[in-house]
Amino acid sequence: MDANPVLAEFTRGNWVENRHRGAFCIADPAGNVVASAGDIEREIFPRSAIKAIQALPIFATGALEKFTLDDENLALACASHHGESDHVRVAANALKKVGLNVMALECGAHPPTNKAARKALADAGERPSALHNNCSGKHAGMLAVAQALGIDPAGYVKPEHEVQKRVRAAVEAVIGAALTESKCGTDGCSIPTWAAPLKNFAQGFARMATGEGLTPEMAKASARLFDSATSHPFLIAGTDAFDTEAMKAFDGRLMVKLGAEGVFCGALRDKGLGFALKCDDGSLPAATAMIAGLLKAIAEPDARQAEVLNRFAHQTFKNWCGIEVGFLSATDAVNISLR
Amino acid sequence: MDANPVLAEFTRGNWVENRHRGAFCIADPAGNVVASAGDIEREIFPRSAIKAIQALPIFATGALEKFTLDDENLALACASHHGESDHVRVAANALKKVGLNVMALECGAHPPTNKAARKALADAGERPSALHNNCSGKHAGMLAVAQALGIDPAGYVKPEHEVQKRVRAAVEAVIGAALTESKCGTDGCSIPTWAAPLKNFAQGFARMATGEGLTPEMAKASARLFDSATSHPFLIAGTDAFDTEAMKAFDGRLMVKLGAEGVFCGALRDKGLGFALKCDDGSLPAATAMIAGLLKAIAEPDARQAEVLNRFAHQTFKNWCGIEVGFLSATDAVNISLR
Numbered sequence: 001m002d003a004n005p006v007l008a009e010f011t012r013g014n015w016v017e018n019r020h021r022g023a024f025c026i027a028d029p030a031g032n033v034v035a036s037a038g039d040i041e042r043e044i045f046p047r048s049a050i051k052a053i054q055a056l057p058i059f060a061t062g063a064l065e066k067f068t069l070d071d072e073n074l075a076l077a078c079a080s081h082h083g084e085s086d087h088v089r090v091a092a093n094a095l096k097k098v099g100l101n102v103m104a105l106e107c108g109a110h111p112p113t114n115k116a117a118r119k120a121l122a123d124a125g126e127r128p129s130a131l132h133n134n135c136s137g138k139h140a141g142m143l144a145v146a147q148a149l150g151i152d153p154a155g156y157v158k159p160e161h162e163v164q165k166r167v168r169a170a171v172e173a174v175i176g177a178a179l180t181e182s183k184c185g186t187d188g189c190s191i192p193t194w195a196a197p198l199k200n201f202a203q204g205f206a207r208m209a210t211g212e213g214l215t216p217e218m219a220k221a222s223a224r225l226f227d228s229a230t231s232h233p234f235l236i237a238g239t240d241a242f243d244t245e246a247m248k249a250f251d252g253r254l255m256v257k258l259g260a261e262g263v264f265c266g267a268l269r270d271k272g273l274g275f276a277l278k279c280d281d282g283s284l285p286a287a288t289a290m291i292a293g294l295l296k297a298i299a300e301p302d303a304r305q306a307e308v309l310n311r312f313a314h315q316t317f318k319n320w321c322g323i324e325v326g327f328l329s330a331t332d333a334v335n336i337s338l339r
Numbered sequence: 340m341d342a343n344p345v346l347a348e349f350t351r352g353n354w355v356e357n358r359h360r361g362a363f364c365i366a367d368p369a370g371n372v373v374a375s376a377g378d379i380e381r382e383i384f385p386r387s388a389i390k391a392i393q394a395l396p397i398f399a400t401g402a403l404e405k406f407t408l409d410d411e412n413l414a415l416a417c418a419s420h421h422g423e424s425d426h427v428r429v430a431a432n433a434l435k436k437v438g439l440n441v442m443a444l445e446c447g448a449h450p451p452t453n454k455a456a457r458k459a460l461a462d463a464g465e466r467p468s469a470l471h472n473n474c475s476g477k478h479a480g481m482l483a484v485a486q487a488l489g490i491d492p493a494g495y496v497k498p499e500h501e502v503q504k505r506v507r508a509a510v511e512a513v514i515g516a517a518l519t520e521s522k523c524g525t526d527g528c529s530i531p532t533w534a535a536p537l538k539n540f541a542q543g544f545a546r547m548a549t550g551e552g553l554t555p556e557m558a559k560a561s562a563r564l565f566d567s568a569t570s571h572p573f574l575i576a577g578t579d580a581f582d583t584e585a586m587k588a589f590d591g592r593l594m595v596k597l598g599a600e601g602v603f604c605g606a607l608r609d610k611g612l613g614f615a616l617k618c619d620d621g622s623l624p625a626a627t628a629m630i631a632g633l634l635k636a637i638a639e640p641d642a643r644q645a646e647v648l649n650r651f652a653h654q655t656f657k658n659w660c661g662i663e664v665g666f667l668s669a670t671d672a673v674n675i676s677l678r
Contacts, residue, residue, distance in 0.1 A: 003342030013524025018621035108659030185352025282357035320447030
């Protein structure tokens, strides 16, 4: 297997200590590759980077209207949130609307990703619940789908459950590739994750950004989901998170979403282009440096946007004594041009 | 730059999600390479993997006798310990012997690496001290060197301090390579770390294992350090840690020590061979899978030793719901033969 290029490096003092390889693809809705690096045909697990696609059945099943889900609920369905109070509130609110509660969530519980939220919970002597799970909004959306279909929600995380069948079909329709049991795994929140070529995810996000190649209903739903996400960037991740900070800075022009193990998917909405990136070794900090560097090159950032991207494209690290020991940064391999 | 081979992979479900590249070298004391993979001339930061080398000035300066340091103190000087009670006790004991206390440590404080120890400390309402820092034993040893020299220990972590000059000279003597300011960084515990070719570290550990290529004093000191480490494997790391479990299983035949950012150095003492390994992306779990797989191939393990190595060469991972989602394992590229 050919090696993907080095897209990020950690430099300690004056010498490179770690190298992170990866691939990225920028595509239009027809699947034309505008720019790329590395093996974009290799099937990767998108993980949480495609929550916006996985949220489409909320529309197709009529759950949206039936349960009067709002933009906040939709944004959280697309989110890997940090378990801060607003995230927990919106997740609980969605569950209440669909006539369920935290007990119905099958994502498992983990402490809030946000440090202050984690400390507050511990200081209050409370244990984290499934509402704090970064995927609780997505799961609330999946429960809405089950409730709208009038089926037993129990086991909605299993591949054979009707909810996951709908989710799988939506992903296949959007990315234009068949998903297969031979390239399937279980995600951190217990739903199936299906591997597909990196370039298909880029194309899928371009389709969602433009509506091209989608049914009118799916195009409308996609626009609403991207609008919800980009207008509620805090709900997508949380305090100081890259996805949140970047989407906030770009005022709706940019959709960007991380996935576990070093994945990013998103779209330059004004250009009608989708992108997908995977860090080979699964490092999220390295993938963040890569995508921030890539967006610097392709998203025509203004000064404020560039400041945010620079912060993540070049991350400094301190040791236990507070001494700055090195930096993780994108390499020149992401400095591409779309023209 | 040529890509190193993939030495470990994480498989989710039935599909490879992450790939970890790296290089390793097995060498004899003369620097003959017995086996290798990847670029072994590339300079890497050894980090904590060479604490045994960095401990040599304890002997050369007479600190050992002057302060009656014992095998426990020596083992902890070679350790990246997990902050459990025995580790803290031995670090405090070494400091007391040299006439200093925790205030003299310049490694910084961090919570114990061991989860139970971390919880016990938090439950007791205590803050972690520099004694809990995984490097406290090494730092106590460096303070012993300063005290034996009769110089001001303050600033002993700085490259220009006599202690670090002695440490640097010892490393250069053992690995047979000059260290240079142009390939230097600051370690997590604030001392300098110098990059050198991977193969030189393998050779250096072979020299320490055999005494060949070293002065008689250094050879004797090396044997004592390896004996101390391999006869006190718990002090080298801690409960359930790879270094501890592997050295325990091999009953003195094996010296193995991790370094931050995916490094391992060590020696097959009975074969007189040294080894060094670096995971390109800095992943410690991946590097652990690599070294465990490599030792399985080269260390002629019996059933009990193989059981320990297998546990780390093939690590299973569960999600928040306790569902097994995948495994991290060494690839066939480490299945080499020494004959």
